[in-house]
Amino acid sequence: MAYVDEVYARVVRENPSQPEFHQAVREVLDSLRPVIERNEEKHRREALLERITMPERQLLFRVPWVDDKGQVQVNNAYRVQFSSAIGPYKGGLRLHPSVNLGIIKFLGFEQVFKNSLTGLPIGGGKGGSDFDPKGKSDREVMAFCQSFMTELHKYIGADVDVPAGDIGTGAREIGYLYGQYKRLTGKYEGVLTGKGLTYGGSLARTEATGYGLLYLTEEMLRCNGHEMAGKTVVVSGAGNVAIYAVQKAQQLGAKVVTVSDSNGWVYDSEGIDVELLREVKEVRRARLTEYAAARPSAQYHEGRGVFRVACDVALPCATQNELDLEDAKALVEHGCIAVAEGANMPTTLEATEYLMAHGVLFAPGKAANAGGVATSALEMSQNSMRMSWTFEEVDRKLRDIMVGIFHSIDEAAKDYGVAGNYVAGANIAGFLKVANAMEAQGVV
Numbered sequence: 001m002a003y004v005d006e007v008y009a010r011v012v013r014e015n016p017s018q019p020e021f022h023q024a025v026r027e028v029l030d031s032l033r034p035v036i037e038r039n040e041e042k043h044r045r046e047a048l049l050e051r052i053t054m055p056e057r058q059l060l061f062r063v064p065w066v067d068d069k070g071q072v073q074v075n076n077a078y079r080v081q082f083s084s085a086i087g088p089y090k091g092g093l094r095l096h097p098s099v100n101l102g103i104i105k106f107l108g109f110e111q112v113f114k115n116s117l118t119g120l121p122i123g124g125g126k127g128g129s130d131f132d133p134k135g136k137s138d139r140e141v142m143a144f145c146q147s148f149m150t151e152l153h154k155y156i157g158a159d160v161d162v163p164a165g166d167i168g169t170g171a172r173e174i175g176y177l178y179g180q181y182k183r184l185t186g187k188y189e190g191v192l193t194g195k196g197l198t199y200g201g202s203l204a205r206t207e208a209t210g211y212g213l214l215y216l217t218e219e220m221l222r223c224n225g226h227e228m229a230g231k232t233v234v235v236s237g238a239g240n241v242a243i244y245a246v247q248k249a250q251q252l253g254a255k256v257v258t259v260s261d262s263n264g265w266v267y268d269s270e271g272i273d274v275e276l277l278r279e280v281k282e283v284r285r286a287r288l289t290e291y292a293a294a295r296p297s298a299q300y301h302e303g304r305g306v307f308r309v310a311c312d313v314a315l316p317c318a319t320q321n322e323l324d325l326e327d328a329k330a331l332v333e334h335g336c337i338a339v340a341e342g343a344n345m346p347t348t349l350e351a352t353e354y355l356m357a358h359g360v361l362f363a364p365g366k367a368a369n370a371g372g373v374a375t376s377a378l379e380m381s382q383n384s385m386r387m388s389w390t391f392e393e394v395d396r397k398l399r400d401i402m403v404g405i406f407h408s409i410d411e412a413a414k415d416y417g418v419a420g421n422y423v424a425g426a427n428i429a430g431f432l433k434v435a436n437a438m439e440a441q442g443v444v
C-alpha cells in the first residue's frame with residue numbers, strides 16, 4: 001500500500017466519527033502523492049505523515065456560566081494545538097452549536113498549511129465551543145467568554161498560541177476574552193488577534209479575509225486572461241468574510257447579487273448594498289429578512305440557493321460543505337469561470353473535482369482565505385514592536401501576500417506536473433515548508 005494510503009487509513013481508524021477531519025486529510029494526502037513518492041521510504045521511516053496528521057496537543061474542557069435567568073449552563077470547549085513546526089500555534093475560535101472535536105481538528109489541520117502559505121512564522125491551531133452567541137445578551141456572552149478564558153489562558157500566550165475570531169467570534173467576543181486574559185495573567189500582550197483598535201488591534205484586520213479573497217481571486221483571473229471588473233458574483237454567508245468580500249468585489253468593478261445566512265438568502269438585482277448589509281448584520285445583529293425588507297430590489301428566499309444563481313464567479317463564504325455536487329453542476333451549466341473559497345472547506349470533494357474537471361478555476365480556502373490569518377500575523381508583529389501601521393500599509397502588505405500566495409501555489413502545481421490545479425499546488429506548497437521545518441527539528 002502507498003504510504004499516503006496507509007496514513008489515511010490510520011487517520012480514519014483512530015479518529016472515528018470525525019468526517020470533516022477525514023475529508024480535509026484525504027484532500028491533502030491525495031495532493032501530496034507526487035511529493036511523497038519521490039522519497040517514500042525516507043518519509044515512512046520518519047513517520048512524517050503520521051506526525052503531520054496528528055495534533056501535537058488537544059485540549060477539551062467544560063465551560064460553566066450563568067445565564068440571565070440564573071440557570072447554570074455548561075458548554076464543551078476545545079483548543080487543538082496542531083503544529084508548532086514553523087511558529088506559535090495560530091488560528092481562530094469558533095462559537096457555533098455544530099462545533100465538535102472533529103470540526104475543530106479539520107480546521108486546525110487546514111490552518112497548518114494555510115499559515116505556511118502566508119510565508120509568515122505561524123504554526124497551526126484552532127479552538128471553539130458549542131456555545132451559540134446568537135440570541136444571547138451581551139452579559140451572557142461576557143460570562144461565557146470569561147469562563148472560557150479562565151481555562152484557556154493556561155495554554156496560550158503571545159509566543160505560545162494566539163487565538164483569533166472565526167464563526168460566531170467577532171470583535172465583541174475577542175474583547176471579553178482579552179479582558180479576562182489580562183486580568184488573570186496581568187499581561188498586556190498580543191495573545192489574541194482581531195482585537196479592537198483601542199487595545200492593540202490592527203487596522204484592516206476586520207476587512208482582511210474578504211479583501212484578501214478578492215486580491216487572490218483577481219490575480220488568479222488575471223493570470224488566466226480574465227478580470228474582476230464587469231463580472232457577476234455570487235457570495236454566500238453574511239458574516240465577517242462575506243461582507244468584506246462583497247465590498248472589495250464591488251470596488252474592483254464586479255456586481256455581487258447574493259448573500260445568505262443560515263435561514264435563507266437574498267438576490268438583489270441592483271447589486272448588494274454593502275452599507276445596509278453591515279447595518280443589518282454588524283450593528284443590529286439581525287436576519288437577512290431585514291435587509292430584504294429595506295431594499296426594493298432584493299428578493300428573500302428561505303433555505304439554500306445561492307449557487308443556483310447564474311454567475312461568473314462564486315465565492316462561498318459561510319461554512320464547510322455548503323457547495324455540493326448539484327451546486328457545482330449548476331455553476332458549470334451557467335458558465336461560471338471561477339470559484340474561490342472564502343470559508344474553510346465550503347466545497348465538497350465531489351463538487352471540487354467536478355468544477356476542476358469542467359475547467360472552472362478553483363482557489364482552495366487554505367490559499368484564498370489566508371488573508372485573515374496573514375493580517376493576524378501582521379497584528380502580532382505590530383504588537384511586538386509596540387507600533388501600529390496605517391490602513392494603507394497593512395492593506396498593501398495583505399495584497400502582496402495574497403498575490404504571492406497565488407504565485408507560490410501556481411508554481412508548486414507546475415513543478416509537480418499538475419499545472420492549474422491550485423488545490424494540489426496549495427497543499428504541496430504549504431506542506432513543503434512545514435515538512436522541512438519538522439525534519440530540521442528532529443523527532444519532536
Ligand code: NDP
Binds near residue numbers: 096169242260319370
Ligand atoms: P461569521 O460568524 O461572521 O459569519 C458566518 C456566516 O455564515 C453567517 O452569515 C452565518 O449565518 C452563515 N452560515 C450559514 N450556515 C452556517 C452554518 N451551518 N454554520 C455557521 N455559519 C453559517 O463567520 P466568518 O465570516 O468569520 O466565517 C465564515 C467562514 O470563513 C468560516 O468557514 C470561517 O472558518 C472562515 N474563515 C474566517 C476567517 C476570519 O478571519 N473570520 C478567516 C478565514 C476563514 P447565521 O448568522 O445565520 O449563522
Ligand code: 2IT
Binds near residue numbers: 193
Ligand atoms: O480560519 C482562519 O484562518 C481564521 N479564522 C483566522 C485565524 C486567525 O488567527 O486570524
